[in-house]
Amino acid sequence: MFVIIGWLIAMACIFGVFIAHGGNIEVILHALPFELITIFGAAGGAFLANNQMKVVKSTMAGLGTCFKGSKYSKDRYMELLALLYDILQKARKEGLMSIEKDVEEPHNSPLFQKYPNVGHDHHVTEFITDYLRMMVSGNLNAHEIESLMDSEIETHHHEEHAAVAALTRLAGGLPAFGIVAAVLGVVNTMGSVGQPPAILGGMIGSALVGTFLGILLAYGFVEPLAGLLEQKVDDAGKEFQCIKTTLLASMQGYAPQVAIEFGRKVLYSGDRPTFGELETHVKKK
Numbered sequence: 001m002f003v004i005i006g007w008l009i010a011m012a013c014i015f016g017v018f019i020a021h022g023g024n025i026e027v028i029l030h031a032l033p034f035e036l037i038t039i040f041g042a043a044g045g046a047f048l049a050n051n052q053m054k055v056v057k058s059t060m061a062g063l064g065t066c067f068k069g070s071k072y073s074k075d076r077y078m079e080l081l082a083l084l085y086d087i088l089q090k091a092r093k094e095g096l097m098s099i100e101k102d103v104e105e106p107h108n109s110p111l112f113q114k115y116p117n118v119g120h121d122h123h124v125t126e127f128i129t130d131y132l133r134m135m136v137s138g139n140l141n142a143h144e145i146e147s148l149m150d151s152e153i154e155t156h157h158h159e160e161h162a163a164v165a166a167l168t169r170l171a172g173g174l175p176a177f178g179i180v181a182a183v184l185g186v187v188n189t190m191g192s193v194g195q196p197p198a199i200l201g202g203m204i205g206s207a208l209v210g211t212f213l214g215i216l217l218a219y220g221f222v223e224p225l226a227g228l229l230e231q232k233v234d235d236a237g238k239e240f241q242c243i244k245t246t247l248l249a250s251m252q253g254y255a256p257q258v259a260i261e262f263g264r265k266v267l268y269s270g271d272r273p274t275f276g277e278l279e280t281h282v283k284k285k
Contacts, residue, residue, distance in 0.1 A: 003067060003228065010220050024205075031185075031206035035213050038181040043174055051166050059163040062229045072235040076117050077242065078273045078281045080124070081260045083115040084246045085282050087132065088256035096136045103132045127152070127240055131247055142251040149244045153237060160233040167226035171218045178214015182207050241266050257282075 019025055048056065090111070091099050102109035106129050112119035119125060131149065134140050140148075185207025189200060246263030250256065257279075264278055273281070 001069070003224070006224065007221065014216070014220075027202060027205045028209055028212075030202075031209040032213075035178075035181050035185075035206075035210045038184065039174065039177045039210065039214055039217065042177045042180060043170060046173060046177075047166070047170050050169065051162075055162045055166050058159070059166050062160075062163040062167075062232070063225060065232055066225050066228050070232060070235060071117075072239060072271060074271050074273050074277075077239075077264075077267055077271055078278055079115045080118045080239065080242065081246070081263055081273075081278055082282050083111065083118055084128070084243065084263065085256050085260045086111050086114070087128075088246075088250045088259055091135075091250075092256060096138070099132060100136055103129045103136060123236075124239065124243070128243055128247075131243075135247070135251060142248055145251065146244070146248055149240075149248075153240050153244065156240065157233075157237055160236065161230070164226055164230045164233060167222055167229060171223035171226060174218035174222060175211075175214045178211045178217075181210030181214065183210075185210055235268075235271075238266070238268060 015025065015028075018028075051059070087099055087102065090102075099111075102111050106112040106119070106125045109119075112125060131145060134145055134148075185203070189203040189207055192200065192203060195203075242263045245266050246259050249259035249262035254262070260278065260282070261275070264272060264275070267273075
């Protein structure tokens with residue numbers, strides 16, 4: 001929603017001031033379709049040539065999330081920490097083997113079904129169950145599991161940031177493609193030097209629209225999307241860090257209520273529930 005509002009404000013200021021100063025919007029509108037096809041066509045082709053298909057797909061999926069609200073809210077984190085608390089509490093009271101079935105079949109587990117927002121997220125569920133399985137097996141110590149967690153989180157970070165990097169490179173290339181479109185317009189104009197000055201002026205103005213559009217698309221549209229996508233990727237990574245910190249605290253012997261406090265502390269301040277909010281939520285469940 002804020003993406004659209006931001007774009008509307010930018011467009012209103014740019015074109016509003018242009019018109020207010022006596023600019024002829026018809027020149028821009030006349031050149032717009034041809035310049036857009038040139039710029040988008042060249043940029044799209046270069047984007048495909050520059051990225052593997054998995055990055056292209058990841059970028060398209062990431063762009064879709066930019067127009068949705070963030071799912072990483074205080075309520076989601078309270079649900080995640082409550083899920084971890086229930087799992088660790090069951091393991092503490094009944095032994096690690098008591099959660100084996102929950103780990104092997106999370107889609108049938110009452111614990112995971114109790115918290116649908118995180119329990120139905122296969123990325124979160126897989127991350128939790130993979131490391132709980134290692135804890136149940138007892139073959140790895142806390143330091144080994146921490147190292148493995150760090151490697152997985154780093155891999156996830158690089159995978160998700162590939163889409164951000166692809167969009168950033170695209171934003172960097174758009175002004176150049178705008179210049180290409182403008183140069184082609186100038187070449188076209190030079191082939192019509194016999195035309196009256198009024199016609200030549202319109203043709204030159206249309207050619208310059210290419211440069212204008214390339215810069216506008218780069219810094220007004222694509223680069224802001226890349227920045228927004230990067231923020232969403234960081235939010236996803238923070239959720240994994242919360243899980244990691246909670247499970248490691250449990251492995252080091254802390255009680256479940258203390259372990260989830262470790263996890264709560266790594267969350268961003270704007271999304272972090274207070275100690276009282278989390279305690280009340282856990283007790284209600």
